[in-house]
Amino acid sequence: MTIRKSKRIINQNKSYNESESDNDFMILSEEEEQTHQDNIPSFDGDLSNSNIYNEFIQVLDKEIQSKSKFFQEFNLELIKKSKNDDMPINPPCKDALSQEEINKKIDALNTFVEQSKLYSNIIADQLNETGNENEWKYDIPGLLDPNIKVKDYQRQGYEWLLSLYINGLNGILSDEMGLGKTLQILLLLCFIYENEQMKNNKSENIFLVVVPLTTLDNWVNEVKKFCPQLPYLKYYSKDIRNDFWQANKRKKGLFSNQNRSGVLLTTYEIIMSDIQHFRTLDHSLRYLIIDEGHRLKNLNCKLINCLNSLNLKHSNKILITGTPLQNNLIELWSLLNFIMPNIFSDYEEFNKWFDSTDIHQIDKQLIANLHVILKPFVLRRLKKDVLLKNELPMKKEFLIKCSLDPRQRRLYSQLVKNTFQNYKNYFLIDSACLFMDLNRDLVKEYDNNTLILYLKYLYLKLYDFIEFDMMSLIQNYDTLKHTFELLDTNIFKKYVYAQTKSTINNNVQMQKRHIINNPFIIFNPYYHHDDYEEMNTKSIFLKYQGNKLKKLDSLLSLLIKQSHHKVLIFTQFITNIDLLVDYLKTQNIEHKVLTGTTTNISRQQDITEFQQSNSPYKVFLISTRAGGLGINLTKADSIILYDSDWNPSIDKQAIDRVHRIGQTKNVAVYRLFCGSSYEQSQFEKIHMKNHMNEVIVENGNFTYKNKLKDDVEEIKEDYYKYDFTFEDGKLHDEFTKREKDVLLDRSNASYTKSYAENYKDLPNIKLFNFNED
Numbered sequence: 001m002t003i004r005k006s007k008r009i010i011n012q013n014k015s016y017n018e019s020e021s022d023n024d025f026m027i028l029s030e031e032e033e034q035t036h037q038d039n040i041p042s043f044d045g046d047l048s049n050s051n052i053y054n055e056f057i058q059v060l061d062k063e064i065q066s067k068s069k070f071f072q073e074f075n076l077e078l079i080k081k082s083k084n085d086d087m088p089i090n091p092p093c094k095d096a097l098s099q100e101e102i103n104k105k106i107d108a109l110n111t112f113v114e115q116s117k118l119y120s121n122i123i124a125d126q127l128n129e130t131g132n133e134n135e136w137k138y139d140i141p142g143l144l145d146p147n148i149k150v151k152d153y154q155r156q157g158y159e160w161l162l163s164l165y166i167n168g169l170n171g172i173l174s175d176e177m178g179l180g181k182t183l184q185i186l187l188l189l190c191f192i193y194e195n196e197q198m199k200n201n202k203s204e205n206i207f208l209v210v211v212p213l214t215t216l217d218n219w220v221n222e223v224k225k226f227c228p229q230l231p232y233l234k235y236y237s238k239d240i241r242n243d244f245w246q247a248n249k250r251k252k253g254l255f256s257n258q259n260r261s262g263v264l265l266t267t268y269e270i271i272m273s274d275i276q277h278f279r280t281l282d283h284s285l286r287y288l289i290i291d292e293g294h295r296l297k298n299l300n301c302k303l304i305n306c307l308n309s310l311n312l313k314h315s316n317k318i319l320i321t322g323t324p325l326q327n328n329l330i331e332l333w334s335l336l337n338f339i340m341p342n343i344f345s346d347y348e349e350f351n352k353w354f355d356s357t358d359i360h361q362i363d364k365q366l367i368a369n370l371h372v373i374l375k376p377f378v379l380r381r382l383k384k385d386v387l388l389k390n391e392l393p394m395k396k397e398f399l400i401k402c403s404l405d406p407r408q409r410r411l412y413s414q415l416v417k418n419t420f421q422n423y424k425n426y427f428l429i430d431s432a433c434l435f436m437d438l439n440r441d442l443v444k445e446y447d448n449n450t451l452i453l454y455l456k457y458l459y460l461k462l463y464d465f466i467e468f469d470m471m472s473l474i475q476n477y478d479t480l481k482h483t484f485e486l487l488d489t490n491i492f493k494k495y496v497y498a499q500t501k502s503t504i505n506n507n508v509q510m511q512k513r514h515i516i517n518n519p520f521i522i523f524n525p526y527y528h529h530d531d532y533e534e535m536n537t538k539s540i541f542l543k544y545q546g547n548k549l550k551k552l553d554s555l556l557s558l559l560i561k562q563s564h565h566k567v568l569i570f571t572q573f574i575t576n577i578d579l580l581v582d583y584l585k586t587q588n589i590e591h592k593v594l595t596g597t598t599t600n601i602s603r604q605q606d607i608t609e610f611q612q613s614n615s616p617y618k619v620f621l622i623s624t625r626a627g628g629l630g631i632n633l634t635k636a637d638s639i640i641l642y643d644s645d646w647n648p649s650i651d652k653q654a655i656d657r658v659h660r661i662g663q664t665k666n667v668a669v670y671r672l673f674c675g676s677s678y679e680q681s682q683f684e685k686i687h688m689k690n691h692m693n694e695v696i697v698e699n700g701n702f703t704y705k706n707k708l709k710d711d712v713e714e715i716k717e718d719y720y721k722y723d724f725t726f727e728d729g730k731l732h733d734e735f736t737k738r739e740k741d742v743l744l745d746r747s748n749a750s751y752t753k754s755y756a757e758n759y760k761d762l763p764n765i766k767l768f769n770f771n772e773d
Contacts, residue, residue: 022063030342030587030719045285052436052440055452059452070460073426077412082162094445105356107424118369119177128460141170141190141191144190144227149223150187151737154180157175157379157381158188161187166477169316171319171376172319172320172335172382175379175380176380176383179381179387182222186226186227190230190674192584193207193261200259204261204284206261206262207265208289210291211291212268215291218231219291220234230263232262232263233255233263235265236267243279255728272303283314285311285314288316288318289319308338309687317339321593339377356387395495396668396669396768397671397767398767399673400549404515404546404676408515408519411427411430413512415508415512423511425459425573427522428462429462431500434562435495439495447695450483453484495525495528495670500522503523515587518548518576518579520579524649526582538553541583542583547674552569556587567619569620570639570641570651571643572624572625574596582638593620594606595626607632611632631657636658638668639666639667639670640670641655643679644682666751670743738762739762739765741761742765
């Protein structure tokens, strides 16, 4: 027997009717149970063919249509419809900026723009544009391990960093993930360490590098790998932290090789905890480097306030981020304010320049000016621009239609069109019925009619009907009363309310996401099973878990069983991971799991086992936020995004676990998508963010391949504008044969724009994010 390990602890003490006490659930003695059972019609049919749920839904619909007392609170035609904010949105349009307003904005920028042009051309003059080794201005530091090969674009990044340092400027190293930003930073620090003769120097020189906890060990390993003679200190353990602030111990040299100078590596949490000590560092603090610098996007976050309180009069600052613009211009301004507080000192003024919510309405000249402003301080290269074709395989993305199934539609409609309390009661009654249907053996002594009468009783009780009303509304109520109370205790309270009292909360948006992803996140009727063999057949197991899981099942059947691909599945919710573990177990698919609770030791062991060439593990199930950084899983060539993050860069980081240097196969991304719902508006906003990033960052050409030109290149405004709507019908819910062929096609030709155009009218899939022909 395979024991399930994903079950959560449930507190069963609280009453389901919060207005009543636990006494509402009367526990009967064995004798009383037997007495009342004798008067109840038993079920003598085939349990496997008894579908209480469908029969009840028909009764429920009939009662609503007849406008009886039963279930009237679920009649949406009688409920005043609230605003449905889940329909596909049109961004609120502002009036187009007048020419006078545009001119004022341009005038306000003129001085700043001219100054930025000067900086840009100075730095560009100092850089080697051709990549010719004879023209490099600075030698590679001797501290670099001679076995390490520095690519031309990495060397150019190293020289750009040195140019900033020499000119007393701060900057943002914003190369796309996987291009070696860490190596470029270490080259800079090695150069300074060597040329300023810091080795065995009596004075103290500290390069403070602040990183996320998940990448701290990786940074230590990179220092050892790239420049093993560069002194470093992992400032994390309690003993090291205590010793560092004791003057006598620090004078002896706490960095590796007993040096007083070197790279001090620590985490966000530690720097905030010990900020009072770090403020005492004066001339010794030479460089402040923030990895994953987009974490400073919130102007008022504690981390940015702590870092701003450091004494940085004699030091430079570098932010490292592959995603400088994630959601809006406010976040970009926050990063610029941190590295250049004297220039970007007034957010209100900056916001006046770019105050349109629709990026299309911002004048092209204003965007061009922003590019000019950013040019001296930002370096960004993309993998597609600097890597050879054989260094990085192709990547394409599919949008997979996952319409709401009938149960999801009913639950979702109650949520968005009814009051929350009515939705909650509807969900409780629906879940009680589904539980009895899928666990018929627990109520086998009752026939369907009795159980449906109990559900009517449950409705009346949830709405505080008095017993007199129940007697008049339910036939044979006196006879069945004890049966109803018994079902309350042994079925509803024990199995249904025990789960839903913590999962049905007032967060409407989260309820929407759970219904779309899998209603079992809110209530799982298989929750109490200890053995996977008790989960019934595959068709029954999948039947009520929503169309996303059914589409996932179809995809895995294609990718694993038919084509032998290895797959990463990303999802936002731990509770959904529990359900996906159940699914993979029932299908006997070997898998690994990574969440925020996975220990570092287990994390590395699981990655190693998954990456082995003869590994039996076909699926890696990952919590998106926990597994988006510091992981190399190139043995997989397929990614399934079960749900999307509001921040598109988070999903991009997840995809980069597979699509990175070291990948030898073409990569496919499958994004599950439910239109005409919460995900429709979410996806439109995600595309607006992607488009803003394209206009502000990618079109800025922050590569220094050429000097800054005075003429403004045409901006590709509609680069990300793409039709991702599906016809919402009952037909073609399963993949067609043609679609299966497209989903599995990994030929180079299938990654082109012309290929996508040929298959743009498929009912269940859309292909986008393709490569140019």
